[in-house]
Amino acid sequence: xxxxxxxxxxxxxxxxxxxxxxxxxxxxxxxxxxxxxxxxxxxxxxxxxxxxxxxxxxxxxxxxxxxxxxxxxxxxxxxxxxxxxxxxxxxxxxxxxxxxxxxxxxxxxxxxxxxxxxxxxxxxxxxxxxxxxxxxxxxxxxxxxxxxxxxxxxxxxxxxxxxxxxxxxxxxxxxxxxxxxxxxxxxxxxxxxxxxxxxxxxxxxxxxxxxxxxxxxxxxxxxxxxxxxxxxxxxxxxxxxxxxxxxxxxxxxxxxxxxxxxxxxxxxxxxxxxxxxxxxxxxxxxxxxxxxxxxxxxxxxxxxxxxxxxxxxxxxxxxxxxxxxxxxxxxxxxxxxxxxxxxxxxxxxxxxxxxxxxxxxxxxxxxxxxxxxxxxxxxxxxxxxxxxxxx
Numbered sequence: 001x002x003x004x005x006x007x008x009x010x011x012x013x014x015x016x017x018x019x020x021x022x023x024x025x026x027x028x029x030x031x032x033x034x035x036x037x038x039x040x041x042x043x044x045x046x047x048x049x050x051x052x053x054x055x056x057x058x059x060x061x062x063x064x065x066x067x068x069x070x071x072x073x074x075x076x077x078x079x080x081x082x083x084x085x086x087x088x089x090x091x092x093x094x095x096x097x098x099x100x101x102x103x104x105x106x107x108x109x110x111x112x113x114x115x116x117x118x119x120x121x122x123x124x125x126x127x128x129x130x131x132x133x134x135x136x137x138x139x140x141x142x143x144x145x146x147x148x149x150x151x152x153x154x155x156x157x158x159x160x161x162x163x164x165x166x167x168x169x170x171x172x173x174x175x176x177x178x179x180x181x182x183x184x185x186x187x188x189x190x191x192x193x194x195x196x197x198x199x200x201x202x203x204x205x206x207x208x209x210x211x212x213x214x215x216x217x218x219x220x221x222x223x224x225x226x227x228x229x230x231x232x233x234x235x236x237x238x239x240x241x242x243x244x245x246x247x248x249x250x251x252x253x254x255x256x257x258x259x260x261x262x263x264x265x266x267x268x269x270x271x272x273x274x275x276x277x278x279x280x281x282x283x284x285x286x287x288x289x290x291x292x293x294x295x296x297x298x299x300x301x302x303x304x305x306x307x308x309x310x311x312x313x314x315x316x317x318x319x320x321x322x323x324x325x326x327x328x329x330x331x332x333x334x335x336x337x338x339x340x341x342x343x344x345x346x347x348x349x350x351x352x353x354x355x356x357x358x359x360x361x362x363x364x365x366x367x368x369x370x371x372x373x374x375x376x377x378x379x380x381x382x383x384x385x386x387x388x389x390x391x
Contacts, residue, residue: 003196003204003231004215012217013227018076021069026052027076034079041084042306043075046102055096062089064163068096074223083107083307086224088163090156090294090302104299104306108366116298117310117367123301124280127273129266131371134378136263140385144263145318145357149272149374151256152303152312153279154294157287160304161249162225169233169249176248179282180237189275191239193248196231212236214250224304226251243268244275252303252312254279263317263381269374299366310366315377321384322356323391330354333384338363342380360384 005013020027026049034044052068060066066088075084085103087093093100101113111117119126136144154160155175158168173195183190194203207213213236216227237246247255256279258272283292294302301312324333334344337360345359360380362373 041075043084062091064088064159126369141263148259149315153254166229196234316361321388340380
């Protein structure tokens with residue numbers, strides 16, 4: 001029933017509040033040490049004593065009743081984290097704006113919270129594959145193993161999961177079950193929802209082997225409250241072809257994922273767009289809510305972590321560049337990707353081993369239409385393929 005979680009307190013899953021924060025006291029010693037180190041979380045950079053004094057007794061006006069102590073817990077407990085803070089509800093971003101706004105601007109370099117984002121159209125309209133104006137080169141297509149594009153979305157009628165409860169998580173998956181049941185059987189998106197609490201061991205192992213299942217087990221995420229009440233309310237939805245996947249309550253309420261082998265980026269993007277539209281329309285129809293997804297007037301989609309706000313979109317390809325890896329190394333490849341508004345990772349995720357292929361994805365998330373972020377990824381893949389061909 002625990003589905004990977006150890007009995008009793010398990011730091012990989014259970015929420016623990018750092019001692020000073022639990023007393024609502026400024027963790028001066030830990031934050032000073034963090035700021036003196038070579039790598040300082042964005043939360044520690046911004047949460048000065050002045051900011052703490054301003055917000056220490058403030059409670060968010062949203063359903064989570066979020067506090068600054070809860071917001072910065074991850075960064076205080078784990079100073080090696082990059083962002084180190086999370087929101088508990090949409091209102092947190094504005095109720096603690098002198099903290100969250102600078103964090104957003106530090107992560108999304110070049111984006112101004114004063115100016116905000118003024119993109120034309122809805123996210124669904126901007127997720128139009130016909131808007132993509134460039135193509136992968138033949139060389140890049142030959143080297144791409146697989147393509148994956150995902151969206152992070154949160155439902156407007158619930159708090160974000162760090163500020164949620166077992167009941168809100170279970171309500172999210174119950175609502176999504178109804179949405180999935182309403183997808184026509186003859187649709188390419190039709191499939192089945194597998195709940196963590198009820199799936200068989202055989203199904204669990206098959207999903208693990210296929211890399212479709214999320215398993216929690218992350219101390220930094222646990223410190224935010226992501227994994228509270230594990231595994232209740234969690235699930236994975238798969239279409240029949242296993243090219244359209246939804247993670248329910250992994251961190252955000254939804255990770256909407258489109259993927260397939262090969263490099264047909266436009267087809268993957270089109271499926272993602274269609275799937276997101278079906279889910280949005282389904283939630284509206286069932287709940288009667290005007291806004292299915294949680295949105296902010298300045299930056300767009302609201303997510304638990306400030307790193308994902310805006311489009312909440314990450315488009316990636318696994319590309320074979322063994323000679324380039326050997327010639328210049330992964331770190332230099334990542335530097336070249338970042339010059340092109342992208343990021344390189346190991347093919348099994350961040351910090352994973354790099355052998356003959358890398359995961360290339362868009363770095364930017366906010367202030368730009370979704371199709372332009374896909375174009376970032378295409379340009380970078382073309383560049384890497386060209387560099388590989390020179391060797």
